[in-house]
Amino acid sequence: MRALCPRADGADSKPATALDPRLPHPTKILVRPLATLALLLLPALAWSQATVSGDAVAGQRKTQMCAGCHGIDGWRTAFPEVYSVPKIGNQHPAYIVKALQAYKSGERNHPSMRAIAASLSDKDMADLAAYYGGAEPKTASK
Amino acid sequence: MQMIALLRFLAAALLFSAAAAGAADIKAGEAKAKEVCQACHGLDGNSQTADYPKLGGQRPDYLAKALRDYKSGARKNAIMAGFAGTLSPQDIENLAAYYAAQPAVLVVKH
Numbered sequence: 001m002r003a004l005c006p007r008a009d010g011a012d013s014k015p016a017t018a019l020d021p022r023l024p025h026p027t028k029i030l031v032r033p034l035a036t037l038a039l040l041l042l043p044a045l046a047w048s049q050a051t052v053s054g055d056a057v058a059g060q061r062k063t064q065m066c067a068g069c070h071g072i073d074g075w076r077t078a079f080p081e082v083y084s085v086p087k088i089g090n091q092h093p094a095y096i097v098k099a100l101q102a103y104k105s106g107e108r109n110h111p112s113m114r115a116i117a118a119s120l121s122d123k124d125m126a127d128l129a130a131y132y133g134g135a136e137p138k139t140a141s142k
Numbered sequence: 143m144q145m146i147a148l149l150r151f152l153a154a155a156l157l158f159s160a161a162a163a164g165a166a167d168i169k170a171g172e173a174k175a176k177e178v179c180q181a182c183h184g185l186d187g188n189s190q191t192a193d194y195p196k197l198g199g200q201r202p203d204y205l206a207k208a209l210r211d212y213k214s215g216a217r218k219n220a221i222m223a224g225f226a227g228t229l230s231p232q233d234i235e236n237l238a239a240y241y242a243a244q245p246a247v248l249v250v251k252h
């Protein structure tokens with residue numbers, strides 16, 4: 001009860017730091033700029049996530065799950081509908097990442113691609129996009 | 143039994159019409175591409191903007207499938223739904239054949 005009605009008796013009321021009702025509550029003073037800052041930073045955050053920089057050499061090492069279809073000239077899907085798998089070499093890296101994210105989220109619904117994309121991190125996607133979308137990666141030995 | 147015969151006939155008719163729509167006209171595809179696709183994907187399919195995929199040299203049946211899915215809503219994209227919605231099945235075959243026939247921008251990378 002005491003905590004709820006601190007002014008009930010003077011015995012343990014707080015010292016004279018009572019809040020001035022004319023001023024904004026201290027939490028507001030803190031929260032407002034923080035919220036504003038967070039709002040300002042949101043697009044930056046989204047941007048940084050969308051542009052995880054890809055490493056084409058690392059990407060080349062992650063193609064095991066891709067090469068069995070996209071690495072074979074003229075390969076066709078078998079299920080649920082038969083059509084040629086798209087060529088992805090030289091595609092815009094940003095578009096490759098977007099496609100993989102859409103499969104991961106379920107927005108695009110090809111069963112094999114959904115399963116594969118679900119296993120990829122943002123970094124994996126960026127690396128694969130850098131490999132498939134970019135020029136041939138330089139090897140250290142040559 | 144008559145029902146089965148009728149169904150067979152309908153299936154055959156459907157297959158035949160699908161095959162007929164498959165006869166693509168690249169010239170008509172080019173005309174349609176100038177009208178609908180060029181602004182974003184480029185006339186040769188070599189889009190200069192990362193948001194729009196390159197289409198030059200892409201597999202025609204993949205392109206047709208993508209357009210059918212945009213049209214049906216199976217693949218959701220606010221921009222493409224608007225454009226694909228205006229295309230007839232024949233337009234789709236023509237466009238797919240046209241972009242597939244452009245000098246290959248896209249390649250199979252191993």
